[in-house]
Amino acid sequence: MSTNKILFDRVSKTFPVRASRRSQAGAVTALDRVTLGVRDGEFLVVVGPSGCGKSTLLDLLGGLSKPSGGQVLVDGEAVVGPGLDRGIVFQQYALLPWRTAAGNVAFGLEAKGVPRAERADLVAYHLELVGLSGFADRHPHELSGGMKQRVAIARSLAYDPDILLMDEPFAALDAQTRDSLQDELVRIWQATGKTIVFITHGIDEAVHLGQRVAVMTSRPGRIKQVIDIDLGDRAVEDVRSTDAFRHHRHQIWTLLRDEVRAAQSAERPAAPAPAPGRSRRWARYGTSTVGRTAGTGPDGGRIPAVPGADADRAAPAVARHEEARVG
Amino acid sequence: MVDIAERPRLAATAAATAATDAAPRLPRRLLGLGGRVLHRTAALLTLALVWETAPRLGLVDRVFLPPLSEVLLGWTALLRSGQLAEHVGASLTRSLTGLGLAVLTAIPLGLLIGWYRPLAELLSPLLEVFRNTAALALLPVFVLILGLGETSKIALVLYACSWPILLNTIAGVKGVDPLLIRSARSMGLNHLRLFQKVILPAAVPTIFTGVRLAGAYSILVLVAAEMVGAKAGLGYLINYAQYNFAIPDMYAGIITISAIGLVVNQLLVAVERRFSTWRVDVSAS
Numbered sequence: 001m002s003t004n005k006i007l008f009d010r011v012s013k014t015f016p017v018r019a020s021r022r023s024q025a026g027a028v029t030a031l032d033r034v035t036l037g038v039r040d041g042e043f044l045v046v047v048g049p050s051g052c053g054k055s056t057l058l059d060l061l062g063g064l065s066k067p068s069g070g071q072v073l074v075d076g077e078a079v080v081g082p083g084l085d086r087g088i089v090f091q092q093y094a095l096l097p098w099r100t101a102a103g104n105v106a107f108g109l110e111a112k113g114v115p116r117a118e119r120a121d122l123v124a125y126h127l128e129l130v131g132l133s134g135f136a137d138r139h140p141h142e143l144s145g146g147m148k149q150r151v152a153i154a155r156s157l158a159y160d161p162d163i164l165l166m167d168e169p170f171a172a173l174d175a176q177t178r179d180s181l182q183d184e185l186v187r188i189w190q191a192t193g194k195t196i197v198f199i200t201h202g203i204d205e206a207v208h209l210g211q212r213v214a215v216m217t218s219r220p221g222r223i224k225q226v227i228d229i230d231l232g233d234r235a236v237e238d239v240r241s242t243d244a245f246r247h248h249r250h251q252i253w254t255l256l257r258d259e260v261r262a263a264q265s266a267e268r269p270a271a272p273a274p275a276p277g278r279s280r281r282w283a284r285y286g287t288s289t290v291g292r293t294a295g296t297g298p299d300g301g302r303i304p305a306v307p308g309a310d311a312d313r314a315a316p317a318v319a320r321h322e323e324a325r326v327g
Numbered sequence: 328m329v330d331i332a333e334r335p336r337l338a339a340t341a342a343a344t345a346a347t348d349a350a351p352r353l354p355r356r357l358l359g360l361g362g363r364v365l366h367r368t369a370a371l372l373t374l375a376l377v378w379e380t381a382p383r384l385g386l387v388d389r390v391f392l393p394p395l396s397e398v399l400l401g402w403t404a405l406l407r408s409g410q411l412a413e414h415v416g417a418s419l420t421r422s423l424t425g426l427g428l429a430v431l432t433a434i435p436l437g438l439l440i441g442w443y444r445p446l447a448e449l450l451s452p453l454l455e456v457f458r459n460t461a462a463l464a465l466l467p468v469f470v471l472i473l474g475l476g477e478t479s480k481i482a483l484v485l486y487a488c489s490w491p492i493l494l495n496t497i498a499g500v501k502g503v504d505p506l507l508i509r510s511a512r513s514m515g516l517n518h519l520r521l522f523q524k525v526i527l528p529a530a531v532p533t534i535f536t537g538v539r540l541a542g543a544y545s546i547l548v549l550v551a552a553e554m555v556g557a558k559a560g561l562g563y564l565i566n567y568a569q570y571n572f573a574i575p576d577m578y579a580g581i582i583t584i585s586a587i588g589l590v591v592n593q594l595l596v597a598v599e600r601r602f603s604t605w606r607v608d609v610s611a612s
């Protein structure tokens with residue numbers, strides 16, 4: 001197993017749930033003995049029904065939380081905390097609003113301790129890489145969603161992590177912007193040779209981006225199957241209309257449909273299981289449930305929606321406080 | 328003679344423009360500013376007019392409310408004799424000292440409480456009790472303990488100013504977007520750097536709102552404090568003038584306080600803007 005850049009070794013994660021009116025205190029099992037290897041330089045996409053533990057998986061890998069069981073290995077060593085060898089790109093950009101685009105890109109470099117003199121060049125280079133050279137002095141509120149996400153990507157690339165972790169980075173963007181950012185990401189990946197773990201709800205996106213796609217089961221999350229994507233010649237005019245693409249899309253869609261059904265029947269009798277507002281994870285989703293309820297047909301390219309899953313996500317702002325303190 | 332009513336407004340806008348730089352478009356800005364000043368002073372001018380005519384027409388007793396022009400004459404006399412400067416100086420020294428001390432103590436304390444949860448849990452009941460105790464209700468206590476001199480007055484201002492600053496600082500620290508903290512942590516920032524690079528800058532606008540509120544409080548409570556056992560200051564002037572039936576002087580003192588309050592507030596608003604452009608713009612769009 002030493003060929004793996006990243007290895008999830010029977011990783012479990014449970015969250016304590018405080019007692020509420022509807023349910024007793026207990027624990028939610030988000031991940032159940034997940035075993036998954038990612039090769040060096042690979043582009044791995046993870047798809048799964050909402051709430052199956054994808055973000056949890058990424059948090060563990062990013063060192064932002066600790067597994068309840070098993071371990072996460074990077075280069076054969078257990079992850080004990082966050083580190084600059086792994087860069088996270090969040091769905092909601094997470095840019096510092098008081099810093100300009102350049103200032104945000106420089107942020108990771110400051111964290112890394114890169115001398116001031118070298119920073120400017122690196123910042124300029126990476127803004128150029130994501131096509132934002134002319135926007136270096138703009139603040140995040142002056143940028144479009146797509147531009148913000150590019151800045152976030154540039155920021156993560158600038159401090160040069162081996163591994164790029166991306167949690168639904170394009171979910172909040174419109175289709176055109178998403179398409180162009182996908183192409184850009186593939187280009188950057190090919191140019192830099194980084195290992196990328198990419199989480200998405202979009203089946204099309206998964207097939208389009210991934211060398212391999214890991215499909216997860218509904219909660220408790222496990223790896224249901226890992227699919228090798230072979231699209232043949234990627235240089236084809238419209239990859240999405242090739243037979244290979246359609247085949248993979250249908251394959252993943254079928255796997256997910258079963259999981260969504262399972263999730264539905266599991267959630268129906270017990271009503272909403274987790275105590276709302278407890279999950280720090282939910283705070284991030286605040287407004288963007290876009291696409292979660294979208295088309296259920298194979299051609300929709302979206303994961304069939306689980307009724308009730310969205311309601312859970314109506315994140316009370318209060319939940320944000322839970323995490324305001326790290327100490 | 329309405330120009331006195333306009334003075335604070337002019338001073339304030341002048342301060343605001345001075346603070347918001349942008350020299351190249353100055354002429355056009357000044358023109359636009361002229362129109363805006365006129366528009367925004369209309370109500371003040373009306374007030375001045377009513378104040379001038381109502382006593383003259385006998386609508387109110389001109390002994391208790393002399394026409395504005397008489398008040399202004401009294402004001403100029405006070406200015407010439409140097410008394411006004413003395414009182415203003417005394418008041419400003421006290422309120423600025425109190426405000427400055429409050430800034431120096433309440434901001435660090437607020438940062439600590441906002442950041443360090445056990446401290447917040449320990450202190451929050453205490454904070455609740457004290458912030459709901461009106462500062463002026465404590466004036467006799469301050470006088471009792473600290474005497475009638477400067478100390479008790481400055482202490483009262485310090486006390487009153489501390490609350491808005493403290494509470495806003497705590498709120499500012501707690502209100503930092505958790506995602507920003509996660510993101511910074513994912514880059515391996517330690518607690519100290521996280522605080523310095525994320526928490527503090529994110530909290531600055533909220534903290535400044537607190538300082539601006541405190542600026543207003545510093546003058547409000549000071550005037551009241553000066554009515555008790557002071558020998559100088561605007562509060563003293565007003566009280567003393569009323570006592571000796573120098574009614575125009577009393578109103579002169581009141582006008583001066585309003586003017587100072589306005590100027591201080593405008594200055595602090597300008598400073599606040601400078602420190603939170605990224606946020607002001609967001610709310611404006």
Ligand SMILES: Nc1ncnc2c1ncn2[C@@H]1O[C@H](COP(=O)(O)OP(=O)(O)OP(=O)(O)O)[C@@H](O)[C@H]1O
Pocket residue numbers: 015016017028029030048049050051052053054055056057219274278279280281
């Ligand atoms: N801090 C937490 N406390 C309690 N439960 C949590 C916490 N974080 C996550 N969970 C639970 O763990 C499960 C997995 O959450 P996670 O955010 O990883 O799902 P996800 O696959 O990323 O979902 P989505 O696709 O909707 O983003 C959810 O059922 C959630 O309720």
Ligand SMILES: [Mg+2]
Pocket residue numbers: 054055056167
């Ligand atoms: Mg997620």
